[in-house]
Amino acid sequence: MTTDTTETDRIVHFELLPGARSWSFILRRGFALRLADRRGGGNCSALFYNAQDKLERYNMADTLKAQHTACLTKGHVCYSDMGRILVSVVGDSCGWHDTISGVSNAALVRERYGEARYQEHRNAFHRDGRGLFLIELGKWGLGRKDLVANVNFFSKVVVDEAGRMAFIPGHSQPGAQVDLRAEMDTLVVLNTCPHPLDPNPQWSPRPIELTVYRAEPVAEDDICRTSCPENGRGFANTAIYHCQY
Amino acid sequence: MTEPMTRLTESTLDPATAVYDYTIPAGEPWLHELRKGQTLRILDLEGNQAVDTLFYNARDPAERYSAVDTIRAQGSIYLTTGSRLLSTDGNLMLTILADTCGRHDTLGGACAAESNQVRYALEKRPMHNCRDNYLLALAESDYDMGKRDLTSNINFFMNVPVTPEGRLTFEDGISEAGKYVELRAEMDLIVLVSNCPQLNNPCNAYNPTPARMLIWD
Numbered sequence: 039m040t041t042d043t044t045e046t047d048r049i050v051h052f053e054l055l056p057g058a059r060s061w062s063f064i065l066r067r068g069f070a071l072r073l074a075d076r077r078g079g080g081n082c083s084a085l086f087y088n089a090q091d092k093l094e095r096y097n098m099a100d101t102l103k104a105q106h107t108a109c110l111t112k113g114h115v116c117y118s119d120m121g122r123i124l125v126s127v128v129g130d131s132c133g134w135h136d137t138i139s140g141v142s143n144a145a146l147v148r149e150r151y152g153e154a155r156y157q158e159h160r161n162a163f164h165r166d167g168r169g170l171f172l173i174e175l176g177k178w179g180l181g182r183k184d185l186v187a188n189v190n191f192f193s194k195v196v197v198d199e200a201g202r203m204a205f206i207p208g209h210s211q212p213g214a215q216v217d218l219r220a221e222m223d224t225l226v227v228l229n230t231c232p233h234p235l236d237p238n239p240q241w242s243p244r245p246i247e248l249t250v251y252r253a254e255p256v257a258e259d260d261i262c263r264t265s266c267p268e269n270g271r272g273f274a275n276t277a278i279y280h281c282q283y
Numbered sequence: 284m285t286e287p288m289t290r291l292t293e294s295t296l297d298p299a300t301a302v303y304d305y306t307i308p309a310g311e312p313w314l315h316e317l318r319k320g321q322t323l324r325i326l327d328l329e330g331n332q333a334v335d336t337l338f339y340n341a342r343d344p345a346e347r348y349s350a351v352d353t354i355r356a357q358g359s360i361y362l363t364t365g366s367r368l369l370s371t372d373g374n375l376m377l378t379i380l381a382d383t384c385g386r387h388d389t390l391g392g393a394c395a396a397e398s399n400q401v402r403y404a405l406e407k408r409p410m411h412n413c414r415d416n417y418l419l420a421l422a423e424s425d426y427d428m429g430k431r432d433l434t435s436n437i438n439f440f441m442n443v444p445v446t447p448e449g450r451l452t453f454e455d456g457i458s459e460a461g462k463y464v465e466l467r468a469e470m471d472l473i474v475l476v477s478n479c480p481q482l483n484n485p486c487n488a489y490n491p492t493p494a495r496m497l498i499w500d
Contacts, residue, residue: 093430098351099392102451104401108390109449119414119433121397134449138360138390140351143373182345183431185371197445201361201386203354234355272401 044072044251051250055082057243060170060229062177064089067280070128070219070253071226073246075192078212080244081233082191083141083167085175085184086116086124089223092180094118098137098187104268108197110135110189113265115221115272122276123269124224126262128253129217132210136190139203141167142234151241164241170229178225191216192246193233205235219253219262221276290364294381294465296322296499303498309491310480312416314424315498316341317472322380322499326463327440329492331456333479334439335393335413337432338368338376341471344428346372350389350435360445362387362437368466371434376472381465384458388443391453393417393436394481403483413477420475438479439464441486455485 050069055061057080065071073082088094097119105114112130115123127135147166156163168185175184192210195203218226230246232238256263256273263273298304302321306328307313317323325334340346349371354360356369363385368377392398393413400408414433421428440458445451478494479487 097392097398099390099435100395100398100401103391103443103453104398106451107449108445108451117398117401119395119397119430121395121401138351138445139355140349143352145373182371187349187351187435196447196449197360198447199444201359201445203358203360268401271405274405275397275400 044249048251049249050252053248054245055228055230055248056245058165058231060174061248062174062225062227065125065220065224065226065250067220067222068253070217070251072215072217072249072251073191074213074215074249075210075244076213076247077244078210078214079208080210080246081193081230081236082246083171083229083231084189084191085171085186085227087225088118088124089225092178092184092225094120095184095186096124102137104272105266109137109194113261115262115269116189117272121272122279123221123272125218125220127216128219128262129215132192132214132216134194134209135216136193136195136233137187139190139195139233139235141171141188141229142231143168146234150239154241165231167229167231167234170231171227174227174229190233195235203235205233205237207237222279291383291385292364292381293383294324296324296465298497301497301499303496306493306495307476307478308493309478310411311478312420313476313478313496314420315474317468317474317498319468319471322465322467323474324463324465324497325439326495326497327384327458328460328495330460331440331458331488332492332494333441333481333486334494335477335479336437336439337434337475339432339473339475340370340376341473344426344432344473346370346374347432347434348376348437354389360390362389375469377466377468379464380467381463384440384462384464386442386457387464388438388441389435390445390451391438391441391443393477394479399483407483410482411480413479416477417475426473438486453484453486456488
């Protein structure tokens with residue numbers, strides 16, 4: 039659980055990402071991003087790419103099978119398809135972040151929340167997760183081929199023994215936060231649309247606070263490095279990439 | 284949202300009337316087009332052989348199979364009879380019409396030199412793997428496709444349960460010799476397969492074997 043407040047002099051950027059909006063930026067190695075759900079019930083969908091070579095990208099399957107998990111929490115890392123670590127989850131007050139449900143699309147949003155076009159609603163019009171991802175990806179020369187399975191921070195989807203998926207409403211409590219430390223320069227692509235399995239018929243996407251801060255150096259006994267032997271090898275692979283091994 | 288765990292369904296199609304019949308040797312790739320309306324049968328000849336499969340819209344390969352959209356829409360992580368395989372654009376690509384195995388994985392992904400290093404040992408990089416198969420098959424094809432086109436695949440005949448606590452495990456297979464799955468193409472498709480050469484975990488029962496591909500018009 040992360041309850042400490044980041045020292046002000048380590049913070050390099052803060053902004054509030056409104057609900058159902060997107061942002062993308064490069065999180066430099068050695069910096070961390072804190073996502074905070076001040077109101078609770080939020081969702082923040084995320085994709086990660088190597089900023090120097092965007093062909094290397096977050097890989098859901100490699101992340102899950104390396105760590106024998108179907109969800110993410112403190113001590114886990116997000117693997118690229120090249121056996122390296124993009125970001126580590128170094129703090130988490132939530133305990134479970136969804137990795138298997140993808141994002142909403144325009145048809146899903148229209149069906150669940152009704153039509154709300156720009157023409158009538160101006161900037162309160164309904165956005166969808168897929169569309170917002172494509173907009174942000176487009177800013178970096180990326181597109182549909184780069185839209186892979188994403189992480190949904192603050193959302194919990196459980197799977198029963200028969201394989202059935204169930205969204206857990208109210209999982210993210212007010213003030214919930216998760217801290218991601220970049221292990222290489224990482225293009226982070228975010229959107230704050232509601233989770234695609236959130237059954238709430240009210241359109242009430244929640245804002246997410248973003249804080250970028252200087253991370254502490256990665257210690258030998260770092261919880262993400264030592265949480266399983268696979269992650270030790272993942273950090274070693276990433277060190278080789280940085281010519282440090 | 285009340286899908287049963289498995290739906291065992293046999294096919295009435297006769298292999299003698301198939302328009303295509305090919306056995307992929309153990310550990311090799313297979314790249315083939317499937318026309319809308321054709322039926323593809325994937326046959327696990329010797330049992331517990333993971334067949335790692337990707338599908339693309341033949342007219343626009345940027346539209347491809349989406350594991351997360353498919354499982355979310357059906358409310359279940361396993362694929363079986365009746366599963367509708369959706370694309371990244373939300374369109375129906377294939378329907379599973381018959382399945383004598385009962386459960387197929389789409390979360391475990393395809394093995395790679397790099398993921399083998401992380402999972403087993405840094406020294407495992409030289410071992411043959413599915414993503415090498417994919418890359419070579421695409422590089423030697425007429426398609427302008429490559430690594431950027433490799434996304435979350437289906438592992439036919441593979442058993443990757445998720446526990447209620449959120450653990451993901453690779454379990455011994457539930458398939459056996461002669462089990463098959465049959466899919467109808469709902470659009471013109473490119474099918475990319477790696478007949479998995481993994482030797483480090485039970486996905487192939489530590490013994491990769493051939494898989495037979497049959498197509499009917």
